[in-house]
Amino acid sequence: ALDTVREAGFRLLALTPDERAVPMDEVAPHRLERVALMLGAEGAGLSGRALGAADTWVRIPMAHGVDSLNVGAAAAVAFYAVTTGRPES
Structure with missing residues (x-):
């Protein structure tokens, strides 16, 4: 399925x-x-298989001593990073 997403022009x-x-x-x-x-x-x-299929591994910069966020918080931060600065359609 990830190949289909990539073929549609998405960067994983x-x-x-x-x-x-x-x-x-x-x-x-x-x-x-x-x-x-x-x-x-x-x-x-x-x-490991999913990580290997990705185009790029990305991490959310965090304060020293914080090693991860729950998936909901990480998704919110990532979605914000993807949409901020995009031209409105």
Whole structure:
């Protein structure tokens, strides 16, 4: 199914707290024409297979000592990052 999303012109961004992920503000998802956000289950996160299928791993920058957000809060922050700065249609 992810191949179908990619073929439709979407860039797959996998949210993960992994330190190898690019901070979301550096990816500037609001500048991408089509974005599909991949969110994992609370606790386990995305599977290795899902992470491997993503175009880019992104993380939400957080204060020192905070290592993750619940999936609802992470989704809200990510959706805001994707839509902020987009021209209104």
